[in-house]
Amino acid sequence: MMKPSSLFSKITTILPVLALSMSMMQCSCSDTLGSLFISEDDELRLGTEFDVQLRSEVNREEYPIYNASTVEKQEFQEYIETTFESVYNAIPKSERPAYPFKVAIIEKDVINAFAVPGGYIYVYTGIVNKANNEAELAGVLAHEMAHITKHHYRDAVMKQAGLSILMDALLGENASQLSQAVASMFSTLSQLKVSRENEDDADATGTRYLGDSRRNPTGIATLFSRMPSSGIDWLSTHPASTDRVGAVNKLVGSEGAAKSWDTSEEAKFQSRFEAARAKM
Numbered sequence: 001m002m003k004p005s006s007l008f009s010k011i012t013t014i015l016p017v018l019a020l021s022m023s024m025m026q027c028s029c030s031d032t033l034g035s036l037f038i039s040e041d042d043e044l045r046l047g048t049e050f051d052v053q054l055r056s057e058v059n060r061e062e063y064p065i066y067n068a069s070t071v072e073k074q075e076f077q078e079y080i081e082t083t084f085e086s087v088y089n090a091i092p093k094s095e096r097p098a099y100p101f102k103v104a105i106i107e108k109d110v111i112n113a114f115a116v117p118g119g120y121i122y123v124y125t126g127i128v129n130k131a132n133n134e135a136e137l138a139g140v141l142a143h144e145m146a147h148i149t150k151h152h153y154r155d156a157v158m159k160q161a162g163l164s165i166l167m168d169a170l171l172g173e174n175a176s177q178l179s180q181a182v183a184s185m186f187s188t189l190s191q192l193k194v195s196r197e198n199e200d201d202a203d204a205t206g207t208r209y210l211g212d213s214r215r216n217p218t219g220i221a222t223l224f225s226r227m228p229s230s231g232i233d234w235l236s237t238h239p240a241s242t243d244r245v246g247a248v249n250k251l252v253g254s255e256g257a258a259k260s261w262d263t264s265e266e267a268k269f270q271s272r273f274e275a276a277r278a279k280m
Protein backbone atom coordinates (compact mmCIF):
# COMPACT_ATOMS: atom_id res chain seq x y z
CA MET A 1 0.00 0.00 0.00
CA MET A 2 1.15 3.53 -0.66
CA LYS A 3 0.40 6.55 1.44
CA PRO A 4 -2.10 8.47 -0.73
CA SER A 5 -0.75 11.88 0.29
CA SER A 6 2.89 11.11 -0.47
CA LEU A 7 2.01 9.24 -3.63
CA PHE A 8 -0.04 12.23 -4.79
CA SER A 9 2.78 14.57 -3.99
CA LYS A 10 5.30 12.39 -5.87
CA ILE A 11 3.04 12.08 -8.90
CA THR A 12 2.23 15.78 -9.07
CA THR A 13 5.93 16.51 -8.79
CA ILE A 14 6.96 13.92 -11.34
CA LEU A 15 4.49 14.71 -14.11
CA PRO A 16 5.80 18.17 -15.02
CA VAL A 17 9.36 16.83 -14.86
CA LEU A 18 8.59 14.02 -17.27
CA ALA A 19 7.09 16.57 -19.63
CA LEU A 20 10.16 18.75 -19.24
CA SER A 21 12.55 15.87 -19.80
CA MET A 22 10.73 14.91 -22.98
CA SER A 23 11.11 18.45 -24.22
CA MET A 24 14.87 18.54 -23.53
CA MET A 25 16.05 15.77 -25.78
CA GLN A 26 19.77 15.94 -25.17
CA CYS A 27 19.82 16.90 -21.49
CA SER A 28 21.44 14.87 -18.81
CA CYS A 29 18.28 14.80 -16.74
CA SER A 30 19.14 12.32 -14.06
CA ASP A 31 20.29 14.99 -11.59
CA THR A 32 17.03 16.88 -11.96
CA LEU A 33 14.92 13.75 -11.84
CA GLY A 34 16.90 12.27 -8.98
CA SER A 35 16.18 15.11 -6.59
CA LEU A 36 12.48 15.00 -7.40
CA PHE A 37 12.05 11.26 -6.96
CA ILE A 38 14.36 10.89 -3.97
CA SER A 39 14.52 13.62 -1.32
CA GLU A 40 17.37 13.89 1.17
CA ASP A 41 15.00 12.42 3.73
CA ASP A 42 14.41 9.46 1.39
CA GLU A 43 18.20 9.04 0.94
CA LEU A 44 18.60 8.94 4.71
CA ARG A 45 15.81 6.36 5.13
CA LEU A 46 17.37 4.14 2.43
CA GLY A 47 20.87 4.46 3.87
CA THR A 48 19.81 3.87 7.47
CA GLU A 49 17.93 0.70 6.54
CA PHE A 50 20.90 -0.45 4.42
CA ASP A 51 23.26 0.09 7.36
CA VAL A 52 21.01 -1.93 9.69
CA GLN A 53 21.01 -4.81 7.20
CA LEU A 54 24.77 -4.61 6.53
CA ARG A 55 25.36 -5.03 10.27
CA SER A 56 22.93 -7.93 10.62
CA GLU A 57 24.00 -11.52 11.22
CA VAL A 58 23.22 -12.60 7.66
CA ASN A 59 25.78 -10.15 6.22
CA ARG A 60 28.47 -10.54 8.88
CA GLU A 61 30.71 -12.77 6.79
CA GLU A 62 30.61 -10.54 3.72
CA TYR A 63 30.82 -7.27 5.68
CA PRO A 64 32.64 -7.92 8.97
CA ILE A 65 32.40 -4.63 10.85
CA TYR A 66 35.66 -3.78 12.61
CA ASN A 67 35.67 -5.14 16.12
CA ALA A 68 37.39 -2.62 18.39
CA SER A 69 37.93 -5.25 21.05
CA THR A 70 41.07 -3.81 22.61
CA VAL A 71 42.18 -0.35 23.69
CA GLU A 72 44.59 -0.25 20.75
CA LYS A 73 41.88 -1.17 18.28
CA GLN A 74 39.62 1.47 19.80
CA GLU A 75 42.39 4.00 19.21
CA PHE A 76 42.65 2.94 15.56
CA GLN A 77 38.90 3.30 15.13
CA GLU A 78 38.97 6.72 16.79
CA TYR A 79 41.76 7.75 14.43
CA ILE A 80 39.63 6.82 11.40
CA GLU A 81 36.63 8.65 12.87
CA THR A 82 38.67 11.76 13.71
CA THR A 83 40.23 11.84 10.24
CA PHE A 84 36.78 11.39 8.70
CA GLU A 85 35.37 14.22 10.79
CA SER A 86 38.17 16.61 9.88
CA VAL A 87 37.62 16.02 6.15
CA TYR A 88 33.86 16.44 6.63
CA ASN A 89 34.45 19.74 8.44
CA ALA A 90 36.34 21.01 5.37
CA ILE A 91 33.21 20.67 3.20
CA PRO A 92 31.53 24.06 2.81
CA LYS A 93 28.20 24.06 4.67
CA SER A 94 26.38 25.03 1.48
CA GLU A 95 27.49 21.76 -0.14
CA ARG A 96 26.48 19.45 2.72
CA PRO A 97 23.23 17.51 2.64
CA ALA A 98 21.05 17.95 5.75
CA TYR A 99 21.89 14.49 7.10
CA PRO A 100 25.18 13.82 8.95
CA PHE A 101 27.88 11.61 7.37
CA LYS A 102 28.88 8.37 9.09
CA VAL A 103 31.88 6.10 8.64
CA ALA A 104 32.24 2.39 9.37
CA ILE A 105 35.32 0.21 8.97
CA ILE A 106 35.01 -3.21 7.34
CA GLU A 107 37.72 -5.59 8.47
CA LYS A 108 38.71 -7.28 5.24
CA ASP A 109 41.77 -7.28 3.03
CA VAL A 110 39.95 -5.69 0.12
CA ILE A 111 41.08 -2.51 -1.62
CA ASN A 112 37.80 -0.69 -1.57
CA ALA A 113 35.56 1.89 0.02
CA PHE A 114 31.96 2.60 -0.85
CA ALA A 115 29.01 4.67 0.22
CA VAL A 116 25.25 4.56 -0.06
CA PRO A 117 22.76 7.42 -0.22
CA GLY A 118 22.13 9.02 3.17
CA GLY A 119 25.79 9.68 4.08
CA TYR A 120 26.92 6.16 5.04
CA ILE A 121 30.56 5.51 4.07
CA TYR A 122 32.32 2.15 4.47
CA VAL A 123 36.11 1.85 4.33
CA TYR A 124 37.91 -1.50 4.19
CA THR A 125 41.03 -2.17 6.23
CA GLY A 126 42.60 -3.34 2.95
CA ILE A 127 42.58 0.19 1.53
CA VAL A 128 43.91 1.61 4.82
CA ASN A 129 46.83 -0.80 4.43
CA LYS A 130 47.37 0.32 0.84
CA ALA A 131 47.68 3.99 1.85
CA ASN A 132 51.20 5.34 2.41
CA ASN A 133 50.17 8.38 4.41
CA GLU A 134 47.25 10.20 5.97
CA ALA A 135 46.58 12.30 2.87
CA GLU A 136 45.96 9.13 0.83
CA LEU A 137 43.59 7.69 3.43
CA ALA A 138 41.82 11.03 3.83
CA GLY A 139 41.73 11.29 0.03
CA VAL A 140 39.65 8.11 -0.22
CA LEU A 141 37.25 9.50 2.40
CA ALA A 142 37.10 12.88 0.64
CA HIS A 143 36.40 11.17 -2.69
CA GLU A 144 33.49 9.20 -1.20
CA MET A 145 32.15 12.33 0.52
CA ALA A 146 32.22 14.13 -2.83
CA HIS A 147 30.08 11.38 -4.39
CA ILE A 148 27.59 12.03 -1.59
CA THR A 149 27.57 15.84 -1.73
CA LYS A 150 27.12 15.60 -5.51
CA HIS A 151 24.37 12.99 -5.02
CA HIS A 152 26.03 10.60 -7.49
CA TYR A 153 24.85 7.58 -5.49
CA ARG A 154 21.29 8.85 -5.32
CA ASP A 155 21.26 9.08 -9.11
CA ALA A 156 22.96 5.69 -9.44
CA VAL A 157 20.41 4.01 -7.19
CA MET A 158 17.62 5.37 -9.37
CA LYS A 159 19.20 3.91 -12.49
CA GLN A 160 20.41 0.62 -11.04
CA ALA A 161 17.69 -0.42 -8.58
CA GLY A 162 14.86 0.59 -10.88
CA LEU A 163 12.11 3.04 -10.19
CA SER A 164 9.36 0.62 -9.22
CA ILE A 165 11.37 -1.07 -6.46
CA LEU A 166 12.48 2.33 -5.19
CA MET A 167 8.95 3.66 -5.13
CA ASP A 168 7.87 0.53 -3.27
CA ALA A 169 10.55 1.23 -0.72
CA LEU A 170 9.91 4.93 -0.30
CA LEU A 171 6.15 5.12 -0.56
CA GLY A 172 5.38 2.07 1.54
CA GLU A 173 3.02 2.48 4.44
CA ASN A 174 5.12 0.59 6.97
CA ALA A 175 8.73 -0.03 7.89
CA SER A 176 8.68 -3.66 6.78
CA GLN A 177 8.01 -2.60 3.20
CA LEU A 178 11.14 -0.40 3.26
CA SER A 179 13.06 -3.23 4.86
CA GLN A 180 11.97 -5.77 2.22
CA ALA A 181 12.72 -3.42 -0.65
CA VAL A 182 16.20 -2.60 0.71
CA ALA A 183 16.86 -6.33 1.21
CA SER A 184 15.97 -7.01 -2.41
CA MET A 185 18.33 -4.29 -3.67
CA PHE A 186 21.01 -4.82 -1.02
CA SER A 187 23.73 -6.01 -3.39
CA THR A 188 22.90 -3.22 -5.86
CA LEU A 189 23.23 -0.63 -3.07
CA SER A 190 26.57 -2.04 -1.93
CA GLN A 191 28.00 -1.85 -5.45
CA LEU A 192 26.53 1.30 -6.92
CA LYS A 193 28.44 2.09 -10.09
CA VAL A 194 29.14 5.64 -11.09
CA SER A 195 30.09 7.03 -14.48
CA ARG A 196 33.58 8.18 -15.47
CA GLU A 197 32.20 11.70 -15.48
CA ASN A 198 31.00 11.31 -11.86
CA GLU A 199 34.34 9.79 -10.99
CA ASP A 200 36.31 12.74 -12.37
CA ASP A 201 33.94 15.06 -10.52
CA ALA A 202 34.50 13.17 -7.23
CA ASP A 203 38.29 13.32 -7.74
CA ALA A 204 38.18 17.07 -8.35
CA THR A 205 35.69 17.86 -5.58
CA GLY A 206 37.36 15.45 -3.15
CA THR A 207 40.75 17.01 -3.93
CA ARG A 208 39.35 20.39 -2.91
CA TYR A 209 37.97 18.96 0.36
CA LEU A 210 41.28 17.20 1.02
CA GLY A 211 43.33 20.37 0.48
CA ASP A 212 40.92 22.41 2.59
CA SER A 213 41.42 19.87 5.41
CA ARG A 214 45.09 21.04 5.36
CA ARG A 215 46.42 17.79 3.92
CA ASN A 216 48.40 17.19 0.75
CA PRO A 217 45.67 17.53 -1.93
CA THR A 218 47.41 15.09 -4.27
CA GLY A 219 46.54 12.20 -1.91
CA ILE A 220 43.81 10.76 -4.11
CA ALA A 221 46.13 10.73 -7.13
CA THR A 222 49.19 9.27 -5.41
CA LEU A 223 47.19 6.40 -3.89
CA PHE A 224 45.57 5.45 -7.17
CA SER A 225 48.81 5.81 -9.09
CA ARG A 226 50.10 2.79 -7.14
CA MET A 227 47.07 0.61 -7.75
CA PRO A 228 46.96 -2.00 -10.48
CA SER A 229 44.78 -0.99 -13.41
CA SER A 230 42.49 -3.97 -12.95
CA GLY A 231 41.57 -6.65 -10.48
CA ILE A 232 40.72 -4.46 -7.51
CA ASP A 233 37.22 -3.97 -6.13
CA TRP A 234 37.40 -0.18 -6.19
CA LEU A 235 37.71 -0.04 -9.98
CA SER A 236 34.56 -2.08 -10.58
CA THR A 237 32.43 0.73 -9.15
CA HIS A 238 34.72 3.75 -9.63
CA PRO A 239 35.87 3.73 -13.27
CA ALA A 240 38.96 5.94 -13.58
CA SER A 241 39.80 8.07 -16.56
CA THR A 242 43.11 7.31 -18.23
CA ASP A 243 44.95 10.24 -16.72
CA ARG A 244 43.52 10.44 -13.23
CA VAL A 245 46.86 11.45 -11.68
CA GLY A 246 47.52 14.14 -14.29
CA ALA A 247 44.02 15.58 -13.88
CA VAL A 248 44.35 15.86 -10.09
CA ASN A 249 47.84 17.34 -10.29
CA LYS A 250 46.68 19.89 -12.84
CA LEU A 251 43.82 20.89 -10.56
CA VAL A 252 46.09 21.20 -7.54
CA GLY A 253 48.43 23.43 -9.54
CA SER A 254 45.85 25.67 -11.14
CA GLU A 255 42.86 26.11 -8.88
CA GLY A 256 44.26 26.67 -5.44
CA ALA A 257 43.29 23.28 -4.04
CA ALA A 258 46.59 23.45 -2.20
CA LYS A 259 46.00 26.86 -0.62
CA SER A 260 45.29 25.39 2.84
CA TRP A 261 47.81 22.56 2.62
CA ASP A 262 49.94 22.88 5.73
CA THR A 263 53.27 21.36 4.75
CA SER A 264 54.73 22.16 8.18
CA GLU A 265 52.39 19.54 9.66
CA GLU A 266 53.35 16.71 7.29
CA ALA A 267 55.65 15.02 9.78
CA LYS A 268 52.98 15.13 12.48
CA PHE A 269 50.34 13.71 10.06
CA GLN A 270 52.74 10.94 9.06
CA SER A 271 53.65 9.86 12.56
CA ARG A 272 50.05 9.76 13.79
CA PHE A 273 49.00 7.81 10.68
CA GLU A 274 51.70 5.21 11.21
CA ALA A 275 51.04 4.99 14.95
CA ALA A 276 47.31 4.49 14.42
CA ARG A 277 47.73 1.90 11.68
CA ALA A 278 50.12 -0.11 13.80
CA LYS A 279 47.22 -0.55 16.24
CA MET A 280 44.82 -1.84 13.57
Ligand SMILES: [Zn+2]
Pocket residue numbers: 143147194199202237238
Ligand atom coordinates in the same frame (compact mmCIF):
# COMPACT_ATOMS: atom_id res chain seq x y z
ZN1 LIG B 1 34.40 7.19 -7.02
